[in-house]
Amino acid sequence: MAIGHKNQLDIRSKIIIILMPHFSCYDAASPFNLEENLSHTVHPPPTLGLDNRKFGIWAFLASEVLFFSVLIANFLVLSKQDPAGAFHGVATGRELLNIPLTALNTFILLTSSFTVVLALQAIQRDEQLKFRLALLATLLFGGTFIGIQAFEYYQLIAVEGVGMGTLFGASFFTLTGFHGAHVIGGLIWLIILLFKAFGLQGGFSAQDNLGVEIFGLYWHFVDIVWLLLFSLVYLI
Amino acid sequence: MDHHTQSDVAKTHKNPNYFAVFIALAVITAIITGVEFLSHSLAIPRELLNSFFVLMAVTKATLVAMFYMHLKQDSRLYTVLFGVPVMFAVILMFMLLI
Numbered sequence: 001m002a003i004g005h006k007n008q009l010d011i012r013s014k015i016i017i018i019l020m021p022h023f024s025c026y027d028a029a030s031p032f033n034l035e036e037n038l039s040h041t042v043h044p045p046p047t048l049g050l051d052n053r054k055f056g057i058w059a060f061l062a063s064e065v066l067f068f069s070v071l072i073a074n075f076l077v078l079s080k081q082d083p084a085g086a087f088h089g090v091a092t093g094r095e096l097l098n099i100p101l102t103a104l105n106t107f108i109l110l111t112s113s114f115t116v117v118l119a120l121q122a123i124q125r126d127e128q129l130k131f132r133l134a135l136l137a138t139l140l141f142g143g144t145f146i147g148i149q150a151f152e153y154y155q156l157i158a159v160e161g162v163g164m165g166t167l168f169g170a171s172f173f174t175l176t177g178f179h180g181a182h183v184i185g186g187l188i189w190l191i192i193l194l195f196k197a198f199g200l201q202g203g204f205s206a207q208d209n210l211g212v213e214i215f216g217l218y219w220h221f222v223d224i225v226w227l228l229l230f231s232l233v234y235l236i
Numbered sequence: 237m238d239h240h241t242q243s244d245v246a247k248t249h250k251n252p253n254y255f256a257v258f259i260a261l262a263v264i265t266a267i268i269t270g271v272e273f274l275s276h277s278l279a280i281p282r283e284l285l286n287s288f289f290v291l292m293a294v295t296k297a298t299l300v301a302m303f304y305m306h307l308k309q310d311s312r313l314y315t316v317l318f319g320v321p322v323m324f325a326v327i328l329m330f331m332l333l334i
Binding site: 061 | 251254255258261262265266268269272273286289290292293294296297300301304305311313314317318320321322324325328329332333
């Protein structure tokens with residue numbers, strides 16, 4: 001009877017050991033881990049060795065590449081299709097774009113990307129003051145970028161009379177507007193990071209800075225999109 | 237169990253010279269803006285100028301992705317994950333621009 005009971009337990013233990021690795025709560029270091037009670041080894045679930053959050057932001061950015069490439073294609077096809085006389089004094093809407101102002105804005109966004117990598121480098125070295133200053137500088141540059149873009153929109157719409165009624169206007173405002181929305185989204189994210197950086201919710205450290213790195217990836221991507229837009233929309 | 241991830245491994249690498257990358261990006265931006273302003277006085281075909289602008293934009297984007305986004309030193313899987321849609325986008329742009 002005693003021998004039969006032992007066999008029954010062994011079978012139940014084997015079933016648990018087969019099923020446990022499929023649940024996220026499985027902990028190989030748990031005192032309830034029955035592996036050591038058996039002679040064979042149970043392998044942990046397969047993994048890429050990458051952080052899920054970082055992999056997730058890269059997958060999101062990959063989808064964003066396709067999103068923006070379609071908007072750029074839309075602009076390249078439509079922006080030159082307006083009939084003659086659609087714009088006052090110029091042949092196409094592109095001639096109304098303010099290139100010096102946009103070049104300045106490009107430089108400002110480039111600088112904001114630089115301050116983000118400085119922030120990441122600072123927190124990896126646990127330099128809290130430098131880290132916070134770099135994040136604040138990013139907020140300043142990002143806000144300035146949006147301010148200049150708003151001024152550019154005002155000039156185009158109120159002064160030059162470019163509206164959504166033209167193909168150039170519709171494709172231009174859709175493309176640059178979605179980019180601007182991404183910058184605004186990044187600024188909101190940055191403000192949340194700043195709250196944490198200044199001690200609310202625990203802060204960041206040399207050991208805990210993945211949140212900064214993930215934000216940086218998003219911000220650099222938005223910068224890359226603008227670098228491409230500057231050439232494809234304003235210069236070509 | 238070894239809990240070290242690729243990200244942890246990447247952090248042990250020496251960081252690139254971010255300032256040098258920033259200067260390179262700023263200089264390229266200044267050059268393409270200057271070329272655009274001089275394009276009316278220079279007798280360079282517009283197609284050649286456009287190719288130059290696209291090449292410079294791709295160069296800047298590559299610099300940011302490799303050094304600021306750490307694709308050069310991170311796992312190759314991120315490069316593949318990001319690179320596949322970029323390849324599709326490049327094909328699309330190439331077909332529209334030629």
